Amino acid sequence: MVSLVNRISGAIKQVFGKSESLRVLGVDEIGAYTGDDLYNFAQYTNFDGDKFPGGFGPTALQYIDYWSLRHRSAQLFNENLYARGMVRRLITGIIHNGLTLEAEPLGSVLGVDEEELADYSEMIEDRFSLYSETPGLCDYKGVKTFGQLQQIAKLEAYICGDVLVTIRRSRRTGLPMIQLISGNFVQTPLGQSGLGDRNIQEGIELDDRGRQVAYWIVQSDGTYERIPAVGPRSGRRLAWMLYGTDKRHNENRGQPMLALILQSLKEIDRYRDSVQRKAVINSMLAVFIKKNEDKPSSRPLTAGALRKDTAVTDGPDNKPRRYKMTDQNPGLTIETLQHGEEPVGFNSAGIDLSFGPFEEAILQSMAWANEIPPEVLRLSFSSNYSASQAAINQYKIFIERERKSFGVDFCQPIYVDWLISENLNGKVQNSAFMNAWRSADQYDQFAAWVASDWSGAVMLSSDILKQSRGYGEMVDRGWITNARATSQLSGMKFSRVIKQQKKENQQLVEARQPLRDAEAEQGQQRNFGEGGEQMTRLATAIADELEARSDD
Numbered sequence: 410m411v412s413l414v415n416r417i418s419g420a421i422k423q424v425f426g427k428s429e430s431l432r433v434l435g436v437d438e439i440g441a442y443t444g445d446d447l448y449n450f451a452q453y454t455n456f457d458g459d460k461f462p463g464g465f466g467p468t469a470l471q472y473i474d475y476w477s478l479r480h481r482s483a484q485l486f487n488e489n490l491y492a493r494g495m496v497r498r499l500i501t502g503i504i505h506n507g508l509t510l511e512a513e514p515l516g517s518v519l520g521v522d523e524e525e526l527a528d529y530s531e532m533i534e535d536r537f538s539l540y541s542e543t544p545g546l547c548d549y550k551g552v553k554t555f556g557q558l559q560q561i562a563k564l565e566a567y568i569c570g571d572v573l574v575t576i577r578r579s580r581r582t583g584l585p586m587i588q589l590i591s592g593n594f595v596q597t598p599l600g601q602s603g604l605g606d607r608n609i610q611e612g613i614e615l616d617d618r619g620r621q622v623a624y625w626i627v628q629s630d631g632t633y634e635r636i637p638a639v640g641p642r643s644g645r646r647l648a649w650m651l652y653g654t655d656k657r658h659n660e661n662r663g664q665p666m667l668a669l670i671l672q673s674l675k676e677i678d679r680y681r682d683s684v685q686r687k688a689v690i691n692s693m694l695a696v697f698i699k700k701n702e703d704k705p706s707s708r709p710l711t712a713g714a715l716r717k718d719t720a721v722t723d724g725p726d727n728k729p730r731r732y733k734m735t736d737q738n739p740g741l742t743i744e745t746l747q748h749g750e751e752p753v754g755f756n757s758a759g760i761d762l763s764f765g766p767f768e769e770a771i772l773q774s775m776a777w778a779n780e781i782p783p784e785v786l787r788l789s790f791s792s793n794y795s796a797s798q799a800a801i802n803q804y805k806i807f808i809e810r811e812r813k814s815f816g817v818d819f820c821q822p823i824y825v826d827w828l829i830s831e832n833l834n835g836k837v838q839n840s841a842f843m844n845a846w847r848s849a850d851q852y853d854q855f856a857a858w859v860a861s862d863w864s865g866a867v868m869l870s871s872d873i874l875k876q877s878r879g880y881g882e883m884v885d886r887g888w889i890t891n892a893r894a895t896s897q898l899s900g901m902k903f904s905r906v907i908k909q910q911k912k913e914n915q916q917l918v919e920a921r922q923p924l925r926d927a928e929a930e931q932g933q934q935r936n937f938g939e940g941g942e943q944m945t946r947l948a949t950a951i952a953d954e955l956e957a958r959s960d961d
Contacts, residue, residue, distance in 0.1 A: 475611060475662050479569045479593055482665035486568050489678050492667055495775065496567050498786060499666075502804065503811045504563050505866035507556020508820055510537050511902060518857035519841070527904055529839075533828070536836070540584065540827060549577050549588035555823075558587050562819055565591055566653030570663035573624055574819060575636060575648045576826055583834050585826045592662070594626050595650075598633045611662045613650070621661065624648055645829065646822050670775050677771050684764045701749045780807050794872075805868060816863030825859050867900035 458465045485492040512530040516523045540546050541555035548558060565572040569592035576585045595612035598604060608615045614623035614635070626634045636648045652663035667674065769783075776786040782800035784790050790797040829846060831837040845854035880898055883889040892903040899906075 473660075473662075473664065475570065475664070478665050478668045478671075481671050482568050482570075482667045485667055485671065485674050489674050491678065491772070491775070492674050495779070495781075495786060496564065496666070498788075499567065499779075499781070499811075500560055500563050502785070502808050502868075503815065503865065504556075504559050507541070507554070507559045508812060508816055508863040508865050510534055510541075510820070510824060511862040511864055511896075512537075513860050513862055515857040515860050518853055531905070533837070536831065537824065537827065546579070546582060546584055547587055549575075549586040555587075558589065559815070559819065562589055562651055563653070563815065565589065566651050566663070567666040568653075569593060570654075570665045570668070571595075571650050571652045573626070573636075573648060574651050574822075576646065576823070584830050585823060587823060590626060592650075595624055595662075596627045596633075598625055613661045615661070619659075621650065624650070645826060649818075649822065651819055666779065669778055673771060673775065677768065680764065681768070701751065801868065808865075808868070812863065812865050820863050821859075821861065824861060828859060864896060864900055867898065 512533045514526050516526050545551045547555045571592040573590040575588040577588050579586050597609045597612050612625045613621050616622045622638050624636045654666050656663050773783045776783040782804050784800040785804045832843050842858040845851040880894040895903040
């Protein structure tokens with residue numbers, strides 16, 4: 410033990426130059442070491458992730474090559490069916506036809522009656538719907554609706570890692586028009602004078618606090634346009650980056666969704682092409698002539714080339730010999746072959762039958778890396794009801810989170826700018842909202858006026874009757890509101906549903922009124938008919954009674 414302590418002490422002296430460094434362990438001299446002290450000393454090690462020396466391997470200091478990641482991701486989206494299918498599946502689940510606005514101003518903060526706010530919210534939603542469905546109002550190019558712009562923004566963010574969302578002001582209407590710029594064009598200017606001491610990283614200009622203040626866009630002629638993030642005079646938001654996936658806090662650019670699985674996608678596609686090509690080649694060779702003896706053989710058979718009594722060359726002397734063949738549908742029957750020859754069907758068992766399980770394992774790992782249930786990614790629900798429902802529920806959790814994030818990052822800034830523009834244009838009269846916007850100390854009022862939610866398409870359950878009964882029981886017990894149940898079951902707003910039902914019920918009553926009148930009239934006629942028969946029988950009885958008395 411003493412010799413071991415001495416060796417440790419010598420090693421520490423070589424590193425630190427003196428043995429006093431051991432005093433951190435609570436000992437003054439090496440000779441005072443005990444077995445427990447040595448054990449405690451052995452616990453002070455440098456943990457770097459290795460379970461044993463060199464177990465983790467070399468540590469790589471990575472530099473993220475955003476340019477290569479973006480172009481490789483775009484290449485796979487164009488030519489790889491797995492990559493395109495995964496991106497499309499996510500966009501369909503998250504965006505579908507586009508998230509819709511549900512204005513929810515907070516009456517508790519604003520001090521406004523809830524019924525008045527309900528009417529105000531419905532009016533705002535209707536006006537924003539008109540704006541969203543008119544490409545000439547919301548799209549800078551004038552060709553896409555707001556829902557279609559959402560699909561494009563999410564697609565570009567997934568493929569390129571990020572997309573620049575820019576608001577251009579329409580001179581004709583004063584409304585915000587959305588321009589989407591691919592992340593490929595957000596670049597740091599090279600060889601440009603006049604930049605001064607600007608801090609530009611990957612095309613994004615940062616201030617001293619690390620905030621994004623401007624974006625540099627390369628033009629077709631090689632020049633650069635600087636787009637500020639916020640208007641210098643208005644203070645309104647003009648541009649911001651929309652990211653496709655999560656990123657580190659200190660990173661300014663986003664990585665494509667496919668970045669983590671680029672090589673896996675490429676290799677599994679190669680494997681699929683290889684298996685498919687092997688199957689095609691095997692299908693070309695249907696039959697061959699097998700020689701059981703060392704005899705001169707005939708030429709190889711070719712489908713459709715031989716007819717009945719067709720002469721072929723056989724043997725070293727090139728003497729013609731005739732086959733007896735019958736051309737049948739769908740195949741060819743050979744009646745005569747040389748001694749020692751027989752036709753044998755080509756065995757196509759060389760096709761790689763293990764491709765299916767291998768593809769399944771790879772797709773499961775890709776789905777797991779992107780938080781997608783494999784059943785949803787493959788659109789294959791072959792498990793039992795409980796397992797499929799569990800997969801759908803997990804997918805719903807993912808979809809709700811993504812919709813919430815996309816609504817906050819993309820839809821909400823556009824809605825806020827549109828609402829300000831509508832008030833400035835006089836289309837919406839809300840002086841309290843405008844005062845809150847102009848006054849920094851009324852930030853709570855402004856936030857309460859623009860409070861909203863963004864809802865998407867509802868994924869219906871495979872057993873909607875069971876699900877609706879469950880929601881009905883929760884509403885009856887007071888565990889959930891009618892508004893929440895309506896939103897989760899149908900994606901609609903409860904207040905709108907009630908108003909629409911009221912109108913429909915009134916229309917239904919009016920439509921059925923002629924039927925009720927007809928039934929009442931028929932009932933009266935039927936009653937009158939029954940009374941007439943009674944009167945007839947009574948009159949007959951009276952007549953008979955009078956006749957009998959007269960006879961007497």
